[in-house]
Amino acid sequence: MTESTESLEEFRARARAWIRANLRPLEANEEVGILRPTRTDEQELAAVARDREIQRMLFDAGLAGLCFPREYGGQGLSYEHQRAFSAEIAGYEYPARLQVPTFAPCAAVLLEFGTEEQKLAHIPAILKGEEIWMQFLSEPSSGSDVAAALTTATRDGDDWILNGSKIWTTGAWWSDWALCLARTNWDVPKHRGLTVFIFPLNSPGVDVQRIEMLNGGMEFCQEFMTDVRVPDTARIGQVDDGWTVGTRWMFHERTYASSPYTISTGGNSIHGVSSSWVLDIARATGGLADSRVRDLVGEGRTLDLVRDALQNRLATGMRSGKMSDQSAAIARLCAGVTSTRLTSLAFDIVGELGAAWSAEDGAGGEVGADFLMRQTATLGGGTTEMARNVISERVLGMPREPSLDRGRAFRDVPRGGRS
Structure with missing residues (x-):
């Protein structure tokens, strides 16, 4: 020490x-x-x-x-x-691989809501x-509307029995523990009937399946839980109060780049995208002699500077209490927008290499596949559309958009396949 x-x-x-x-x-x-x-x-x-x-x-x-x-x-x-x-x-x-989600949001959630024994x-x-941790949050049926979770936890004495599926979990196939949001009450509105649990990924009944993406990568996974038995001592927070935990969970996820718990070396997390990457591509492809390419590199550098300054501003404001923790959605939106734009800049610079490349093309290779994958930066960690909603409604105080499930017992909310 x-x-x-x-x-x-x-x-x-x-x-x-x-x-x-x-x-x-x-x-x-x-x-x-x-x-x-x-x-x-x-x-x-x-x-x-x-x-x-x-x-x-x-x-x-x-x-x-x-x-x-x-x-x-x-x-x-x-x-x-x-x-x-x-x-x-x-x-x-x-x-x-330990920074997100092991340290933020998982360890951060344990620090805030875990029992002394759990910590x-x-x-x-x-x-x-x-221990490497994963967050079991998104589901095939609900996407970024995590409060619409259908994974069920049913009480059985001192245990809970979990059934359901989670998806888009990066690296679950080589990880150890899960932080899981599950539904424990179907007779209240969706935000009020959730509870958070932790359990090992090698628990009986947990089946991890990998998902192949269009570029051949298989880091994302889908998990199927069948009668997974979890002791009540592995519950995080109060029964049916999982949304209290969940809001802080998503706060830590959105602010990972400025979190006090993570190492942040610039760029966009698992998306290795930054202005230095764009500059390397311009150099490798001989494009720096072109004023148009230099303009694109300059735009990339500007995006990096603005993103980093914004993250620091938000982190300072939220730590001091001068800004709502809902302002984390601004960081999420900025990260998604800058990542997709930086990837587009790289694609514009490489020219014909964006359509076909070989292993000898160095930094200019693979950028075409990166371009096709660029929208993952606006989906993972909650979509940028959801971030815009949070900013408009909870930061700027604009009227909330209409919702058919507000105030209704979750079991009565229509879902896919029902009129």
Whole structure:
């Protein structure tokens, strides 16, 4: 553990020295593109193992969980320490697969709503890289309307029995634990009958199926739960009050890039898209001599600067209480818009390579597939359409759009196939 008397600059120097002595510098364009299938399954599992190893190294060095409380294995430091560490580790390998959703939103939800026993059991294990968590939130029937969950949890003595399906869970096939939203009451409006549970992904009755995307990637998964037995001690928050947990859950998901719990090195999370990527493509394809290409690169840099400044502004405002935590939707919208635009800029720059490429085309290759996948940035983590609704109604105070299910028992709400 670090001493509380360590100044921010002393911490930064210590972190810098440790990073350069222990971690491998990343190669240019090593982690770029839109969910590119760059590894075999064996290579992906090896990369996951390396992420766990690095996380344990960070823990042993007193550099894991900088803003987590000391009693759960963290360092109890400030957000400024986390930002300094993120700046120092940029350009080096780090446990990227643990940042989202393990640290944010899952560990953040455990810190806010978990029991003392749950936090002691799981937060240290997360900080040591022993547990990778997934969020079981979206469902095939409801998309971003997570309150319309049909996955059911039925009470059975001291246990709950879960049945249903979740979808679009990135990396569930190599993960350990799930944070799951389920319906426990069908006789109240949809937001009032939800409860949150945690359980291991290797629990009996959990079947994880991978989904092949148009670029050949298979990181997204769908999970089927059949009579999965979960003890009541694995419940997060109160029965039927899961929406209270859920609103904070989505807050932490939307603000992962400025979260005090995650390493953020720029770009757009699993979408390795940034202005530096666009610049690398322009250089590799010889386009910088073209003034039009330089304009596109400049637009990309502007988008990065605006996005980063906005995230910092929102994080500061929400931490101080001067801005509603619903303002997290602004960050979500900005991330989706900038990611799709940056990918479009790259596609415009590569020209004919956007239609056909080979392994010898370097940074200019695969951009065509990235372009076809670009809309994933507006869907994952809640759609940008949902973010616009939140901004208009809950941030700007505009009238709410009509809803046929408001105030109705959820079992009486018409669903697909019914008139």
